Amino acid sequence: MPLAQPANALGIDFGTSNSTVGWWRPDVEPLIALEEGRPTLPSVVFFNNEERRPVYGRQALREYLDGYEGRLMRSLKSLLGSSLLKSETTVLGSALPFKELLRLFLGQLKSRAEAAAERSFEQVVLGRPVFFVDDDPEADRQAQDTLAEVAGKLGFKDVSFQYEPLAAAFDYERGIDREELVLIVDIGGGTSDFSLVRLAPERRALADRATDILATGGVHIGGTDFDKQLSLHGVMPLFGYGSRMKSEAPMPTSFHLNLATWHTINAVYAQKSRLALQNMRYDAADTTGIDRLFRLIEQRAGHWLAIQVEDSKIALTEVERCRIDLARIEPGLAAELDRALFDTAIAPLLERIRASVQRLLADAGLRGEQVDTLFFTGGSSGVPALRQNVAALLPQARAVEGNRFGGIGSGLAIEAKKRYG
Secondary structure, three states: OOOOOOOEEEEEEOOOOOEEEOOOOEEOEOOOEEEEEOEEOOEEEEEEEOOOOOEHHHHHHHHHHOOEEEEEEEEEEHOOOHHHHOOEEEEEEEEEHHHHHHHHHHHHHHHHHHHOHHHHOEEEEEEEEOOOOOOOHHHHHHHHHHHHHHHHOOOOOEEEEEHHHHHHHHHHHHOOOOOOOEEEEEEEOOOEEEEEEEHHHHHHHOOOHHEEEEEEEEEEOOHHHHHHHHHHHHHHHHOOOOEEEEEOOOOHHHHHHHHHHHHHHHHHHOOHHHHHHHHHHEEEOOHHHHHHHHHHHHOHHHHHHHHHHHHHHHHOOOEEEEEEOOOOOOOOOEEEEEHHHHHHHHHHHHHHHHHHHHHHHHHOOOOHHHEEEEEEEEOOOHHHHHHHHHHOOOOOOOEEEEOOOOOOHHHHHHHHHHHOO
């Protein structure tokens, strides 16, 4: 791999929550600044009805929270592998295919990177999770094919893929001075991906690393799933979740589930949904929660609340308790959250992650004691209970912190240099 010249290709990490673009250059950190001097662009689009335009990233979130009328769309990557990709939605008064939504956002990543680099690119290595879709190889293949198709329409003539945890491994390998057997734990917004890899300084420049990859695995669980469970356990009970009807039957949960899931929040604003909720109110044993739910919907505050929940999840990785001020819904109302509640809420998800790591070790024919290093990357890898669950399987491994938001993009830039020069 000749090192004297900048790479001909980009590495793009299209993430569920944040995205990055890497471009390898000698003696320069690979990540390109995409917004406000930062290397991350939140994977968000806001269609501003008042100014008739789409905006992206942090600007999109600001305009939405500032009260502009419009449509906020987030967690775009979760569209890949879903049935939604064959349908469309309505924005700015027109039908927009979901596949076109992906093209708009990925086009921003390409154009911003090219503006910063002052050159165009026709070759790219795209990151992908180990599984876009769990236990459905055909849907997984279609997800990758869709992403390749979108990239092709943007002008990339050569499109290839690399598993995201492997990209993170190659970024980590830049800084080691001895051989290590490393478990890469990449917890992103939508997926948890794992790779067991043998890394060494003398192997960095090799183009073919197939023999160094001992096993890969993953499960479709990520930070947005943690957000959802924290919302359902800690916030939605204030809005009637878990309450009873006069018949003693539990209150239907579809409204709460939609509000706790980024890409379905807009469903609760539909007239059909509001009418159903009004009919349900007559049969509620206690209308306190459902009335709060009405006020939340009337304010179209679902995305605002989801942002508060996400911020609380992040806070609970550092502190034991926090609160969400809900005075805009009802004076004095607040959700009191703590780490114990969060740990309980995500415990079933953590068990699935733990089982996936155990399968990975079994696939590699290794015991946990043989792993030297546990490398955490991805925006949701800081959750203490998650780290403890995985670390318990690898009693001899030292835990290493990667660049949570940039390691994959940097590794993809290294891979792009190897593949395309």
